[in-house]
Amino acid sequence: MNLLIYSLKITPRLNYIFDFILIELLGISYSFTNDLDTFVNSSSIKIQYSPNYTSIPNSLFLKADKLLFESDIKTQNIEVLSWRETKAFFKTDDQSFIPYDIFAAGFYLLSRYEEYLPFEHDKYGRFGADQSLAYKHNFIKQPVVDIWAEYLKVELLKYYPKLKFKERKFHFISTIDIDNAYAYLHKGIFRSISSSAKLLLSFKWNELIEKIRVHQGKSVDPYDSYQFLEKIHSKYNVPAIYFFLTAKYAKYDKNISPDSKQFNQLVKFISKDYEIGIHPSYASNRNVNNVKSEKEKLEKLSQKEITKSRQHFLMLKFPETYRNLIKSGIEEDYSMGYVSVTGFRAGTCIPFHFFDLEANETKNLKITPFALMDVGLKDYNRLDAEEATKEIEKIIENVKKVQGLFVSLWHNESLGNKRKWENWKYTYEKMMKYTKM
Known part of the structure; x- marks a missing residue:
């Protein structure tokens, strides 16, 4: 009708x-x-x-x-x-x-x-x-x-009691940002020596010992949570998207070299079973050509067309950021959310198209909002793992009420073995379980 x-x-x-x-x-x-x-x-x-x-x-x-x-x-x-x-x-x-x-x-x-x-x-x-x-x-x-x-x-x-409406169903997508693939491994000689010296001079003995053990093969790199993620996503049959930072090393862009054998292997391992996207660097906000080159780098490594992105540091400036993504061939962006609070930056949990206010027209870029972020829960809201679980469940309930799409943002770092993130992998699994209830 x-x-x-x-x-x-x-x-x-x-x-x-x-x-x-x-x-x-x-x-x-x-x-x-x-x-x-x-x-x-x-x-x-x-x-x-x-x-x-x-x-x-x-x-x-x-x-x-x-x-x-x-x-x-x-x-x-x-x-x-x-x-x-x-x-x-x-x-x-x-x-x-x-x-x-x-x-x-x-x-x-x-x-x-x-x-x-x-x-x-x-x-x-x-x-x-x-x-x-x-x-x-x-x-x-x-x-x-x-x-x-x-x-x-x-x-x-x-x-109009005979009016028919769409029947929506609750969905969940887990998204993982890989800002820094490994804490200690595959950083190159200069970065490895430099970071060891900093740990030594700041008397961070536990971290230094941990680093030595990782290099000796006696401990797993604390950011290496990829097997855990593979297992947990498979167990709960959850779709996931991984966003890779492929920029050169800089002040705010600190991944391992995108040209390294280990990075190549990681991209291939993950892209074999999951969707991947680009994580445009902090530096790309000053040089828009970086987005295209970083995207091309990931396409070369994965042998897949890359159409999804999420801004590193969630750097969004309207309308420039989205215009630049469109020019670079991006069709879907996952940056719509806040670091500091859980919730809905655009007032919706449903994907929508970018409307360029300055041009006064709808653009061909789909925006998928996320509702919460691991760093926001822990560092900004200062919640422990159990408190974070309760906050996550509240947000999920709000999405379920409207039969919407719940998107979470986590990092490989928070789901590894770093002491700072102790017990948070259990919070992650509890989130998985709750979406299935």
Whole structure:
């Protein structure tokens, strides 16, 4: 059954968010018209999306905020309201069948509108969670756009009980970033001697002894968690994606040499059974050509086309980062999330397309958001392994409520034998189990 939407003006922003909420989330086909006579005479299910109410029989009204009819970028006047079990914004009026403009609010979050506005960046130049509307108003841990879509479904069924919707199912993807493939092994003579000297001069005897034992073959390298991951993913039948940093050594890019035999072997071992993607280096933010060369390096090693990526350090700058990825041949990005908090940076747990606000158009880049990160749980929120398990389960429950996609971000480092990460591999397995419950 087709839904007919009346709007005075049909814009790229309007098309983008109606496609996501109605087609992607709810599975409803729809069409727009800006001809009032066509709308009035139609026998379809009808919604009037307009700034001003017009009395039209057999139709619903939703007061439209101005946001979707604009093409510029400016500070928006936002008042957050509580409704049912969540929060929303862009309040409507008493004649509207829901009390907020779900489409304008959804667009604001998905497009990352606030990240185009002036903000106080962190030491790496990133937009921090504490700058976001969702964090400030305490709804960041909910996939609110998906929740709003469920509420819209409930309201539509009140008026049109025969309306059919898409049936969604909960899914889980584990993603692993390989920033530093090994703690001690395969670093080359200079890096190995240099790091040993630093451990010696800083009196880190335990680490120095550990390093010696690893080089003697008496202990496993503490970052070598690949057999564990292979076993655990197979045991729980979990799809996983590994993101490889293939850049040359630099201050913030410290993997083993991508030209080494050991790195080559690792890429082939993992890509044999799992999807892989590029982990664009920190340095690539200053030189966009690096993304393409790093991608080509991984393609050469794996003998596979690389179309997925996640930014190292989650370095996202709108719209430049995504434009550069598109130019480099990337089709899917997994950087949409925060280091410091668990939750939903774009207000959804469902993949969506990048809308370039400056160009005012939808781009051919799919964004898959992640909900939590190992480093965020431990280092930023200072949770121990057991506390982290409880936080992870809360996030999973929020995704299950909307039958969404739960994506986690871990590193090989946190799932190895490093004392700092003791017991966290058990947290990882508990997460696997919980997604199957």
